Amino acid sequence: MKRRKFIRNTFLGTAASLIGADIVFSSSMPKNYTPIGLKDPDPYTLFNKDKDMTVLNDKPWNIEAKAHLLDDKITPNKYMFIRNNGNIPQNIDVAHWKLIIDGESVSTPKTYTLQALKSKFKNHTYQLTLECGGNGRSEFNPPAKGNQWTVGAVSCAVWTGVRLKDVLEDVGIKDDAVYIGYHAADTHLSGDPEKEPISRGVPIEKALQEETLLAFKMNGRDIPLAHGYPLRLVAGGWPASASGKWIHRISVRDKVHDGTKMKAPAYRVPCKPVAPGEKVKDADMCIIESMPVKSLITYPRSGAMISQGEKLHIRGHAWAGELEVQAMAYSIDFGATWHTCRIEKPINRLAWQHFNASIAFPKKGYYEVWARATDVDGVSQPMLVPGWNPKGYLNNACHRIAVKVK
Amino acid sequence: MENQGFKNKVKRIYYGLTLFFGLLLILSGGLVYKMVDPSFLTFPNEVETETYVDVVGFDNIENGIHLETGFKDDEGLQTVIVNCTSCHSAKLVTQNRANKEGWISIIRWMQETQNLWDLGTNEVVIVNYLAKNYGIEEKGRRDNLENVEWYDLKN
Numbered sequence: 001m002k003r004r005k006f007i008r009n010t011f012l013g014t015a016a017s018l019i020g021a022d023i024v025f026s027s028s029m030p031k032n033y034t035p036i037g038l039k040d041p042d043p044y045t046l047f048n049k050d051k052d053m054t055v056l057n058d059k060p061w062n063i064e065a066k067a068h069l070l071d072d073k074i075t076p077n078k079y080m081f082i083r084n085n086g087n088i089p090q091n092i093d094v095a096h097w098k099l100i101i102d103g104e105s106v107s108t109p110k111t112y113t114l115q116a117l118k119s120k121f122k123n124h125t126y127q128l129t130l131e132c133g134g135n136g137r138s139e140f141n142p143p144a145k146g147n148q149w150t151v152g153a154v155s156c157a158v159w160t161g162v163r164l165k166d167v168l169e170d171v172g173i174k175d176d177a178v179y180i181g182y183h184a185a186d187t188h189l190s191g192d193p194e195k196e197p198i199s200r201g202v203p204i205e206k207a208l209q210e211e212t213l214l215a216f217k218m219n220g221r222d223i224p225l226a227h228g229y230p231l232r233l234v235a236g237g238w239p240a241s242a243s244g245k246w247i248h249r250i251s252v253r254d255k256v257h258d259g260t261k262m263k264a265p266a267y268r269v270p271c272k273p274v275a276p277g278e279k280v281k282d283a284d285m286c287i288i289e290s291m292p293v294k295s296l297i298t299y300p301r302s303g304a305m306i307s308q309g310e311k312l313h314i315r316g317h318a319w320a321g322e323l324e325v326q327a328m329a330y331s332i333d334f335g336a337t338w339h340t341c342r343i344e345k346p347i348n349r350l351a352w353q354h355f356n357a358s359i360a361f362p363k364k365g366y367y368e369v370w371a372r373a374t375d376v377d378g379v380s381q382p383m384l385v386p387g388w389n390p391k392g393y394l395n396n397a398c399h400r401i402a403v404k405v406k
Numbered sequence: 407m408e409n410q411g412f413k414n415k416v417k418r419i420y421y422g423l424t425l426f427f428g429l430l431l432i433l434s435g436g437l438v439y440k441m442v443d444p445s446f447l448t449f450p451n452e453v454e455t456e457t458y459v460d461v462v463g464f465d466n467i468e469n470g471i472h473l474e475t476g477f478k479d480d481e482g483l484q485t486v487i488v489n490c491t492s493c494h495s496a497k498l499v500t501q502n503r504a505n506k507e508g509w510i511s512i513i514r515w516m517q518e519t520q521n522l523w524d525l526g527t528n529e530v531v532i533v534n535y536l537a538k539n540y541g542i543e544e545k546g547r548r549d550n551l552e553n554v555e556w557y558d559l560k561n
Contacts, residue, residue, distance in 0.1 A: 059495035141545050145512050148501040189493045190521035302551065304559035312559075368551065384547040402554045 047226045050078040056147045060084035060189060060197075061226065065152035067399060068301035070317070073354060074127060074219065075155040082226050083132050083153060085261065086197025089185035089246050094230050099214070101167065103251035105177035112167070114230055118216060121162035121170070126211045127351035128236030129156045129319045130243055131291050133267050136395025139385045142277045144392025151296060151399060156317065156352040159234045161215030164250070165208045173204075173252050180207045181257030182233050182244035199259025200267065202235050202242050203289075204252075211236055211350050214247070236350035237321040239267055239288050239393075256287070269389040276388035285390075290321030293381055294396040295328065295355070295373040302401035308364050312403060315356040318343065320375035327374040328355040332367050332403075335383050341371070361405045370400040476500050482535030485528050493520065499540065506537040 043061060044051055052069055056062040063082040070079055094114060102109035112120070132153035137144055164180070181201035188195035206212060213234045216223065223229045228245030235242045241261065251257070261267060264282035271286040295318035306312055318325040328341040341357040361367060374380040381398045465472070467479045475496035477483055490499055493516075504512065510533055516522035525532060 055497070056501060057495045057497045059491075059493070059498075139549070141547070142508075142542055143503040145502050145504065145508070147498070188521075192521050195521070300559050301557075303554045303556045305556055306559050397548065400551065402551045404556065 047082060048077055048224065049082075053079070053081075054150075054152065056149065060086055061088070062147045064149055065155075066301075067151050067296050067298055067316075067401075069298075070152065070154070070296060071298035071315070073317075075157045076219065077157075077224050077227070080155040080157060080227065081132065081153045083147070083240060084186070084197075084226070085241075086186040086188050088226060089187065092185070092225075092230060092246075097230055098248060099167075099231060100249040101171045101252065102249065103177075103181075104254040105174045105252040107172050107174065110171045114216065117162055117167070117214060117231075121166045123160060124163055124210075124213060125158060125160040125217075126213065126236070126348050127156055127158045127346075128211060128213075128234055129154065129291075129350060129352045130234070130236065130240040131155075131294070131319070133239030133241060133288050133291070133393045134391070136385075136397065137392035139395055139397065140388060140392040141385070142388075144390060146392065153240075154294075154296070154319075156319070157218050158220065159213055159215040159232075160217035160220070161213035161232075161234070163210060164212045164214055164233065165210065167214060168207065168252065171252075174254075176254045177204045177252050178255060179203055179253040179257045181251045181253055181259045181262070182247050183249035183251065183259070184244050185246040185248055196260045198241060198244070198261045199257070200241050200244065200262050201250075201253075201257040201259065202238060203256075206235055206238065206242075206289075209235075211348070237290055237319075239291060241267055262287070265391050267393070268391070269387075269393055273387050274389070278388075280390055288393060290323070291319075292386075292394055292396040293320040293323070293325060293373050293375040293379055294318070295325070295371050295381065296399045297369060297371050297401050300401065300403075304401070305404040305406055306361075308361070308405055310405075312359040312361070312369070313356065314341075314359060314369060314371075314401075315354065316371060316399075317352040317354055318371075318373035319352040320373065322350070323375040323377060324349075325353050325373045326376045326378075328353075329372050329374075330357055330359065331370045331372070332359060332361065334368065335370060338372065361403075364405045367403045367405065368400045369403055370398045372398050478539040480535055480539055482531040485531045486535050489523075489525060489528060489532060493522070499536070503540055503542050504537070505542050506533050508542075509533050509536045509540075 043049060043055055043058065043063060049063060050069060053063050053065055056064060061082050061084045065079045065081055072079065097114045099112045099117060100109060132149060134146055135149045135153035136151060137146060138148040138150050179201055181199055183196065183199050186197050188197050215232045215234045216230060218224065218227060223232055231247045233244045233247050264285035267288050268285035269288055270280045271284050274280055295316055297314055297316040299315045304312065314330065318328050324346060325343060328343040329338040330341055331338050339357065341355040343355040344353050346353045359369065370383065372381050381396050383398050385395055385397050467473070470479050472479055472483060475487055475491060477486060477496055477500065490496070513522065513525065513529065
């Protein structure tokens with residue numbers, strides 16, 4: 001804040017000389033260089049985020065929650081993580097926003113206005129879990145490059161829109177369709193208009209699921225700009241990068257979509273397990289589909305101190321990508337013994353589930369409460385960081401909080 | 407003497423024009439800034455009495471940290487700032503860890519896919535700076551819980 005005022009005050013006095021300086025320096029500045037001092041420093045106001053959110057990156061914007069901020073059953077915008085690959089589109093003209101459906105596997109490309117989409121097709125509402133493929137990356141060893149997400153790149157908001165399935169049926173897709181790929185209005189960081197920051201997608205089976213939406217509302221209101229206004233593809237349970245923001249075109253492909261960040265190593269993990277640090281050829285990297293089983297203790301915040309004899313009431317959420325969570329357990333002795341938590345059914349498929357438990361501690365001292373979810377296939381979260389992979393995806397290790405009994 | 411009068415006239419016109427263009431430059435500068443920051447010259451209701459003497463300068467270093475970017479102060483800092491913060495945030499650098507080989511492979515990836523330019527002789531300066539200041543820290547398969555903020559939980 002002080003910086004902005006400083007710049008403003010400086011401009012007030014010597015606007016002309018500063019502009020002069022700007023021109024002189026620009027010749028030695030790399031192309032597209034924006035002086036660091038001129039960036040907007042307050043993302044919290046910009047995106048209506050809570051002050052406790054962590055900014056990992058401001059160009060592009062990448063912001064994550066903390067476990068205790070995700071306590072709401074339905075994630076409000078202020079606690080929803082932002083993962084951007086490029087620059088947020090400017091000057092969105094909703095009245096003229098169009099969605100084009102094209103690609104090798106449509107008979108004739110078709111264009112819809114936003115209004116036509118909303119009125120022509122039945123609207124559906126689902127609560128959908130979106131987790132960044134790189135959530136938990138910070139724990140991998142050796143480290144993986146990229147935003148060092150800890151635990152907060154996950155959300156479960158209520159999305160309203162039309163089924164992609166209904167739209168694709170209206171367009172008419174051929175039998176040879178295998179994938180859909182989205183194209184969006186965000187711009188590449190380098191300023192190169194030929195480059196798309198990200199253009200991912202999902203197999204046609206996922207595209208045709210009832211819960212896969214072309215959404216125009218989040219939590220009952222227009223989608224916030226940073227989350228894809230005015231139109232977002234939402235494919236719950238998959239890496240959130242599959243849920244493209246600011247969508248204006250969807251291509252129905254007769255092959256696996258080959259847009260930016262579809263190719264190895266982006267959003268891929270080794271097809272076969274590898275040793276930590278091992279080099280993996282691009283050809284041996286497989287696309288991440290459903291996200292793995294995972295859970296978070298959202299109450300209390302880590303660091304709680306209680307008195308001896310008091311019970312600790314914990315709660316949180318659990319999710320398992322395409323699957324449902326079957327059981328939830330906690331441990332206060334580093335996994336030596338596990339105890340059952342109550343867990344609710346999901347409100348709809350692909351929504352996270354809520355758990356709670358009341359814990360008694362045997363004596364005074366330092367404890368860690370570890371939480372572990374198990375999906376319907378009997379697969380549980382590991383206590384250790386799971387299989388190392390070059391890009392640091394899919395860390396679904398158990399979450400834990402520190403507790404002291406006094 | 408007619409010549410002298412003419413000279414004076416020219417001088418007066420010259421000063422007048424200088425003043426005019428000077429004011430025009432200041433005004434247009436202000437207007438351009440108003441476009442960039444619409445709140446400029448929009449005076450808030452409360453009169454601000456604070457003064458901002460102790461501002462963060464573009465190149466201030468405190469406790470070994472370059473305040474503007476968060477980079478560690480070391481040989482190569484300016485080269486890193488100019489080449490690495492043009493397209494992305496300094497935060498994307500400072501939150502990552504890699505050895506020389508790792509940083510070089512990140513640079514190659516950016517050159518191949520993200521329009522990063524040829525760094526020439528700066529590359530060795532940048533890689534040395536990064537590997538020294540943002541090198542790999544050995545850690546196990548799960549860290550201790552650190553930086554816990556303890557508080558009394560009221561039931």
